[in-house]
Amino acid sequence: MRVMVAGAGPAGLMLAAELVLAGAEVTVVDRLPRRSPYCRGFTLNARSLELLDRRGVVDRFLAEGPTVPYGMFADPSRPLDLSVMDTDHPYTLGIAQTRVEELLEEWLSELGVTVAWGHEVTGFDQDGDGVEVTVRTGGGHERVRVDYLAGCDGSRSLVRKHAGIGFPGTPATAFGLLADVGTADPSALPFGATEGERGTVFVIPRPGYVRIVLDEPVPPADRDEPVRLDYFQRVLDDTLGRRVELVDPRWLTRFSDAARQADRYVAGRVVLAGDAAHIHPPAGAVGVNVALADAVNLGWKLAATGLGYAPDGLLDSYHRERHEAGARMLRTTRAQALLGRRDPGVDPVRELLGELAGLPPVGRYLAELTTGVSTRYDPGIPGDHPWLGRLAPNLKLVAGGERTSVAELLRPARPVFLTTGARALPENARDRVDAHHVHCPERPDLEAVLIRPDGHTVWVSTTTDPQPADTLTTALATWFGA
Numbered sequence: 001m002r003v004m005v006a007g008a009g010p011a012g013l014m015l016a017a018e019l020v021l022a023g024a025e026v027t028v029v030d031r032l033p034r035r036s037p038y039c040r041g042f043t044l045n046a047r048s049l050e051l052l053d054r055r056g057v058v059d060r061f062l063a064e065g066p067t068v069p070y071g072m073f074a075d076p077s078r079p080l081d082l083s084v085m086d087t088d089h090p091y092t093l094g095i096a097q098t099r100v101e102e103l104l105e106e107w108l109s110e111l112g113v114t115v116a117w118g119h120e121v122t123g124f125d126q127d128g129d130g131v132e133v134t135v136r137t138g139g140g141h142e143r144v145r146v147d148y149l150a151g152c153d154g155s156r157s158l159v160r161k162h163a164g165i166g167f168p169g170t171p172a173t174a175f176g177l178l179a180d181v182g183t184a185d186p187s188a189l190p191f192g193a194t195e196g197e198r199g200t201v202f203v204i205p206r207p208g209y210v211r212i213v214l215d216e217p218v219p220p221a222d223r224d225e226p227v228r229l230d231y232f233q234r235v236l237d238d239t240l241g242r243r244v245e246l247v248d249p250r251w252l253t254r255f256s257d258a259a260r261q262a263d264r265y266v267a268g269r270v271v272l273a274g275d276a277a278h279i280h281p282p283a284g285a286v287g288v289n290v291a292l293a294d295a296v297n298l299g300w301k302l303a304a305t306g307l308g309y310a311p312d313g314l315l316d317s318y319h320r321e322r323h324e325a326g327a328r329m330l331r332t333t334r335a336q337a338l339l340g341r342r343d344p345g346v347d348p349v350r351e352l353l354g355e356l357a358g359l360p361p362v363g364r365y366l367a368e369l370t371t372g373v374s375t376r377y378d379p380g381i382p383g384d385h386p387w388l389g390r391l392a393p394n395l396k397l398v399a400g401g402e403r404t405s406v407a408e409l410l411r412p413a414r415p416v417f418l419t420t421g422a423r424a425l426p427e428n429a430r431d432r433v434d435a436h437h438v439h440c441p442e443r444p445d446l447e448a449v450l451i452r453p454d455g456h457t458v459w460v461s462t463t464t465d466p467q468p469a470d471t472l473t474t475a476l477a478t479w480f481g482a
């Protein structure tokens, strides 16, 4: 089973790793000659860290930057307390997106896949058996036949357009400008938010430079027109109402509040993940994180489908689950973008929401929503156990006399059945599901739990809420085939 992944951003790299772990043969191509040095994002959230933990690589990322136990929803002066979240990683990790990509690429190469830089997907034809992909390389065009093509090729995705997948949503109404620059006098502009005469200027310290972000007061005639230093300088001075001289520009760009979502994440043998499937305002800083979540949901399902052991509709569940999660993320980031506007009409809403966010249950709800910790998928079986559909908690366990944990047992990216002895995995599921006999001191009521490769719980039985054996049979058939 061969998959071509178009795009070596966070979505493509993570998806490729997940596919390899699940037994697929993977090629990753990217049209750039090498990784872009320009860094868009700076954060990994709790859910991403949980997912990386379940693959045994989270420590590499945690070693890279500080963790911050607070986030922001509406009002910068009222941070959200992340330490109250139900997760092993109740914080945001500060890490450059470029570093995230380098670490993912390193891990992927340990799994045996090297990114083919300088290879651009320019078209494809799909039929019932596979996809014939045209790839432009330095030496011309190649035709490559694969079983599936994954479009992880960013917001302007050629794969999405060529597959005829719609991208409905709301067009850009407001624009922002970003500059990675130096200042002639570093004391002229403090880090953080500065209220100027005509707006707010955000300054983020970076090694050897600063990132300045501000609103673009007049929408550009051509949004693809490069942002020049003299233009950025003028907007900065106007916003502040004083001159702060900028020097040594590294990267200047613009972004918008456009929000769109692909109407299908799966079209025959073509799938989409990451920005190719959804774009949203940068408020909330979630793009990389949602890209990783898409990839981890998709990898095992696509591999099982291509390798021929997936139950009917497994790949469609990728669209169902991640489209719903993406729609929720779009709603949240659009709300955050609106609340960030300098508009007296919005001020009372921001203040009221800020006050509400200070109430512990609301604060926790918003923290778990914005970081994806509360993401829940329909497990397909009845039941109201709080774990059902959610990422299984990282329980500390003893198996075969050795200490282990849920995260450690999920590292091979296979379905996992944990039993304390009261329940057994049916014989006919043992080729597809890893069964472990465990002792779980922190949950003495646990009888057994069935966990998907992406870490989500699809069946759980406890002494206080024992589940009949036929519900386990249904869960196994729904997710891993009869």
Ligand SMILES: Cc1cc2nc3c(=O)[nH]c(=O)nc-3n(C[C@H](O)[C@H](O)[C@H](O)COP(=O)(O)OP(=O)(O)OC[C@H]3O[C@@H](n4cnc5c(N)ncnc54)[C@H](O)[C@@H]3O)c2cc1C
Pocket: 006, 007, 008, 009, 010, 011, 012, 029, 030, 031, 032, 040, 041, 042, 043, 044, 097, 119, 120, 121, 122, 152, 153, 154, 155, 157, 158, 159, 178, 255, 273, 274, 275, 276, 282, 285, 286, 287, 288, 289, 290, 291
């Ligand atoms: C200003 C700004 C700040 C941001 N800050 C944050 C933040 O703090 N935290 C966060 O989580 N997110 C942030 N984001 C969002 C984040 O950068 C994106 O959501 C993320 O990069 C999406 O990853 P991706 O892999 O889907 O796409 P991309 O990272 O865009 O990767 C797509 C890749 O596909 C390649 N490609 C494109 N077309 C082709 C083709 N035809 N053939 C082959 N290869 C192709 C591209 O070269 C690229 O390498 C920010 C975004 C912006 C604009």
